[in-house]
Amino acid sequence: MNKIFLIIQREFLNRVQKKSFLIATILLPLIFPTIIAIMVYAAKEQEEGANSEVIHFVDESGLFNPEDIKRFELKRFNGNIEDAKTAFSNSDDFGLLHIPKINLSHPSGVTLYTKINPSPNDINDLESKIESQIKEAKMIKFNIDQRILDSLKTDISIRSINLSKSGQEKSSDSKVLFGIGMIGGILIYIFIFVYGAQIMQGVIEEKTSKVVEVIVSSVRPFQLMLGKILGLASVGLLQFLIWIVLITSVSSIVLGYFGFDMPQQEMMDQMATQPGYNSDFMDVMQTVNEMPVFFIVSSFIFYFLGGYLLYGALFAAVGSAVDSPAEAQQFIFPITIPMLISYFALFTFILDNPHSTISIWLSIIPFTSPIAMMGRIGFGVPPIQLVASIVCLIGGFVFTTWVASRIYRIGILMHGSKVSYKVLVKWFMMKS
Amino acid sequence: MNQLVVENVTKRYANHTALDNVSLSVPDQSIYGLLGPNGAGKTTLIRIINQIIDANEGTILVNGEKLSPHHIALIGYLPEERGLYKKLKVGEQLIYLARLRGLSKSDALVRIKHWIEKFEIKDWWDKKIEDLSKGMAQKIQFISTVLHEPKLIILDEPFSGFDPVNANLIRDEILELREKGSTIIFSTHRMETVEELCDHIALINKSKKILEGAKKEVKAKYRTNTFIVEHKGDFSLEGEHYKHISHRNLDDGYLETQIRIKSSRNANQLIQDLVGATEIHGFKEKIPSMNEIFIQLVNGGSDE
Structure with a gap:
């Protein structure tokens, strides 16, 4: 156990001490809003200034x-x-x-x-x-x-209110829920791919530099694999945490700046010409205020970690089987299919129809649930479905970790052999 | 007392048997040569001792105890395929590897300091492995192998990749470690190393152990009762008792003949017979080199 912690610590420091981590962590949340702001600004300028x-x-x-x-x-x-x-x-x-x-x-x-x-x-x-x-x-x-x-001429915007059994009224704005589901799903999708690729790369590096033989003479291959996966997970969580802090502080500064800077007269005019503006805005704010933020954030962290662990183990197994990232392509493809399915499902029907049968199933099957459930979570998920999804995801990553570790322990010591799915199955079946 | 005992170890893979009922006894404080051609099963055996893979059958005793995870701290392992983390600095790397072997951080620091002073490589501390030459990286790896002062040191082809100066340095370190109480297992093809350093050897061929013992005894066992005679003038003792094996001219006008005794006669009797036949300038027994024994056994094995 102590040794797993050492490996986690090493992996964590390896990544965090790199300049690329610092750049990605600090610049990314600034770069995206900046790019969007520049694009919006340019489009506006063009609209106004164009002949x-x-x-x-x-x-x-x-x-x-x-x-x-x-x-x-x-x-x-x-x-x-x-x-x-x-x-x-x-x-x-x-x-x-x-x-x-x-x-x-x-x-x-x-x-x-x-x-x-x-x-x-x-x-x-x-x-x-x-x-x-x-x-x-x-x-x-x-x-x-x-x-x-x-x-x-009429302008209607429907304000929807969830009436709970206890008679409490909760207003909900489906656009806000849509946005939360979309952002959560996309973030998990990106995180799993980026960090999964890093796990794979790390394993390939250890294998090709041959250092792995020294390491596995000190720790069990399973400990090395798990240490690497957990080490990178902690990097991901740290990065995520920094992003949340950065984004909230940057956006509150920006909002504050614009709110302060906007001439009162213009604002009044705007509200007058847009009768729906005020109440729309209030609705959004109300929905955000009444949303169980803690619940949504903790679900995000759970599905992020669960999905990451589930796929991370598979990426580690692929890395152990090959000698170069190019060789890994053929094994990566089938891993990405359920991810792609849930990603497209998110946009085509989960967000539009979060309570349909197929949405429910996608949010329970562990290979698709991290993304699918994020799409549904804001709209309210019956406890039984949530429990089923959580249990399946935990079972799912325990299962993939077990499968992956059986391939990993053999793969990391094999060099130069041509690996096919048949070979992977053989390794999996092999007695240690 | 034996530092390491391997008893009836068998390791099977799907298509072949890598080790077939192999037993070895490695005495305390010996330098033990594990010999064998490529693919004989040496690396498999070494990996089993290092608990990287498990044997299908058989037991391994370290210090008289059944091999278990806590023995990792007692064993130092230098694999044939050297490798370190390329991006990691020398100091961090040594600390990390030592801690994985069970050393505390402060102990590791003290010992690393000792070694880098000994090897005069203090200024490498903050260099990344990828910025070092191959020989330099090998030195670091050697240090990482012995840093936790293991009782049992397993070195797979320890001298490959070292220039003669550094090879000597490493050889001296190996001898010193043995003096301090460590047992060293060598796996190698280089017979001159075996001749020079090993006191015990085992030969593995085609998954089976075909020879084991103290080097002296092995050599004695493979004596062929052949003598090398330097002489002036031709002669022949061919007959009931003797057989001429080879004959050649030496540079200075002398001749060299190798004679094998076929009967129960001894060396003294051969000398007496030679005195009457030729003018003797030199006489010694031909002791087989490890190289010859190795080739003889491995080739002999392939005929069966």
Whole structure:
């Protein structure tokens, strides 16, 4: 036991003392928000500063009101469409919109001619513009008063409240829960891959530098493997902890800065023009406040560790079997399949439908549960499912560690042999 | 008293038997040569003694006790394939390896200091292994092998990779360790090392032990009653009692003839017969070298 601790300590120090650890740990949480901020800023600048492009339009229906939309300046072209096409092809302008005489009940035939393919956003903008104008034309045709029209405009946001048996009301905002599930799932996915690869690399290094023979004459191969896995887990936890501290402090500084800096008038205007803003924001804050933060963080740590231990052992076994990372590819692939499945499932249906049968099963099967359960955890998981998932994950990593250690003990002493799955099975079956 | 006893050890793999009922006795404070051609099973045996792998059958006694994990602290092991953590500094590396062998950090520091002063390598402390030459790294590995003052030191090809100066240094250290009470097992192909250092040997061939004993006795056993005669002038004693094995001219005009005694005659009688036949300038018994015994046994074994 004492020796496992020595190995854990050594692995921990090896990684933490490296410059790359310091850089990754401190810069990464700063780099991502910075990149996002720069991109948002650049996009905004572009939107504001860009010269608006010209779209000429030929309106044969007489319904279209030449009002500019976003980045487009709309210019009426007086004349028929053929002339307009000729004029357009000789110009540097963005596009030519042709609105033929249309039947109000079945409008069709609106065409946009461009030289480069327009983006879906541009098309959407134009479509909604035309749609709203046709709608207005219809209203007028049906003699509906403008005031009635205005009062028809509604903006609804549903506030959902979980009513527990004891009668307590808990507000929940599914967008926040969605975000928590997504971030948790992605983080676990990345952590398992990054740290799993590091375990594998470490094992390959020990094997190829031949130092492993000296080490396993002092400790059992199982102790070496477990020490390495746990050592890296402690590095991962430390890194994660530093990130949480950094991100919370950086984001609170940033939020504080913007909150303080934003002119009162502008803020008031914004709220006035967006009637939903205030209550939306309040809802989000309320959901965050009422969320069992401790429960979610501890579930994250449990599923992070569980998933890491489960896959880490497999990565260690792969590392022990091969002589170079290139050789490892063929064995890595099947390990990553359940990870990929749960990752894609997270985005395709778990987050949208966290209580479906398949979501439940994916969150119980230990190979997929670390990511799948993170997707579900915020939405509330029945205790029985949670217990089943936890028990299966613990059983899962005990099982993979056992399988991996049987391959590892033989693999680390084998050099230059061509390894196939058949060979791995043989090693697994071999009596020590 | 035997430091190490191996009793009827058998190790089987799926397709072959690596060790077949091997028994050895390694006396206290001996330098014991474990010999054998490549693939004979030496490394397997060494790994079993180091508890890296387990034997299928048989027992191993260290200091009279059945081999168990606490013996790790009593054994020092230098594998044939040398290896250290490339990125780790010399000092950290030695401390780590010593602690894995059961030494406390403070004890390790004291002993490491002693060794690096002895080898005059104090300024290597903060160097990474990857920045050292191969010979330098070997020295560090040798230190790590003996740092915990093991009673039983197992050295697999200890001199490979050392230049003659450092090889001598290591040889002197080995002799000194033996003086201090350690028992040393050598696994090697280099017969000149065996001739020079070992006092006991065992020969393993094709998974089986085919020879074991004190070097002197082994050599005596393989005496062929052959004598080397330096003389002037041709002669022949071929007949009932003697057989000429070889004959060659020496540089200074003398001749050398090797004669084997076939009958019960002894060396004195051979000299008497020679005196009448030729002018003798030199006479000595031909004692087989370890190399010859090795080749004879290994090749002989392959015919069976």
